[in-house]
Amino acid sequence: MARGLANAVTPLWRLPYQEQLQVKYESQRKVLQTLASRLEELGIDAQKPGGLCCPLQPVVPSPIINGYRNKSTFSVNRGPDGNPKTVGLYVGTGKGRNIVCVKANHVENIPSKHKQVAQCYEEFICRSPLDSCILFHEGGHWRELVVRTTSHGHTMAIITFHPQQLGQEALATQKALLKEFFTCGPGAVCALTSLYFQESTMTRCSHEQSPYQLLHGAPHIFEELLGLKFRISPDAFFQVNTAGAEVLYQAVGELCQATGDTVLLDICCGTGTIGLSLAHRVSKVIGVEVVEKAIEDAEWNAASNDYRVVRAIRNCRSIRRLLFISCKPEGEAMRNFLE
Template sequence: VNRGPDGNPKTVGLYVGTGRGQNIVCVRTDHLKNIPLKHKQVAQCYEQFIRRSLLGSCVLFHEGGHWRELVVRTSQHGHTMAIVTFHPQQLGQEALAAQKALLREFFTCGPGAACALTSLYFQESTMTRCSHERSPFQLLHGEPHIFEDVLGLKFRISPDAFFQVNTSGAEVLYQAVRELSQAAGDTVLLDVCCGTGTIGLSLARHVSKVIGVEIVQKAIEDARWNAAFNGISNCEFHSGKAEAVLPELLSSWEDARPLVAVVNPSRAGIHHRVVKAIRSCRAIRRLLYISCKPEGEAMRNFLDCSVAQGLPCLLQQALPQLCGGG
């Protein structure tokens, strides 16, 4: 949500321009072929709702306003999850409840009902990004999760859990990970930043054990549910920051089985303590790093792997982007 080309601050779409250039505008996505029709429909309805609202949009926190970004998630099952982020400013609980009721009514009984949402979530947040633990995602309507199928497995997805937006592309990516890992039946797979467990669970039948690490607690709950639902028993998932979990886990590693590490972090990359822990573990035979923005912080991680203290890491292969978006 930001100012559109016509200056309307209640425009819902995607950003064009840069903050440095001070020329950011928000443009609608109607003309974009790589945006699903359902996403466009929900965005149009949300724009209609906030333009009717007596409350303003929140473009810059210090300037006030309330209505912020919209996240839309869809699956091949036909499920649609919409997540509205709202800055409470100085509103009391009674006023907040009234706004949530209006939003729910719009998407269940009003014009937004045409979207047929599976889940409608609302999050009160005073930060750009906020976890469920800091500010809970409140379910206003529908089911708490949506579901997606990947490589014959069914995955449950919570509102704040990472999941690749291009499912078909993700399947190509995970198959490439399987081939590049060269994992055999005695291999232990270490899945760093595992999200809902998609990579580890998709490779579980090819390895002896999967260990997943993820900072988002709800994603870990999803991963454990996904493993149980799909009848996969050789997986364990640890909740916490990778830089806190991995050094302790790997420093005491005594398993004789070969270990393959797969790292799939956000654009922020991985902490230097994670790099050090991986380089210090002699059991790790192969490291796969997946990045949606290799020219950013990932490049710093690549350099750290080459020059930091510990065992040497030799780059063997670099592949172009296999999965559209992250």
């Protein structure tokens, strides 16, 4: 089962790292071949030798390849032994009706601190008289755990809880028990910097829809990246590999060919990491971000906004160089490339 989880979470784990990089390179080559073919269908002759529409650089290796994740999301569901309060990662599919939750103890890209918090959370919910919430309509309360860590040694835990029909007094009791467990009980070994609690009646819930409630510690954790200090909130986006992000942003700096009079427009800037890391090279940084509040169809909204952003970029004659950064170029980004 541990091997099945490793295959699902880190599918290249059996290969030496240099071979993993080659697999990633070939994957990106296929993306560019697809783009060239799609452009040809539209009557644009974009193919160069090798069937690509542009040069493809070698994959830049990450300085850290084990335990690099600064954020992990653990689910609560039935484990291989049938325990419905297992805290781990999913193996299987909903379509195949073979989903099982497996502890992440042997997953190499998750740091030991994350695994420790997950184990303590499992101990807490196993002690709790309240059930785990596997299917919303079947009841139960305890749901997923998010753990965030930084190079400063900060650890933030965010626990999601389905309130079902519980009143405010009962909710207050559960929050007090959770705080006690992680500050005075067995969970104190985790030395949490921040403990958050979120009541959620949906799969994903923003702070605007249901606020993150600070039960213990500081409201933020802090990370350093390229000599800059960043404040991280519970729901803030931050690249999951900090050392890898530094390599990425250095590559972006070289590609953007910025000069002293360049204005950098950082669209979908998130916490501003890219714009700030390049600020010393340019005359001005303008960050643009859309904060989604209580939207019913977040996926449609994000796709709709994405299209308008690309159209606005194309219509702006002042933009001389565009760098498009995508974590998944083989997916929705292909439409953007064509545009």
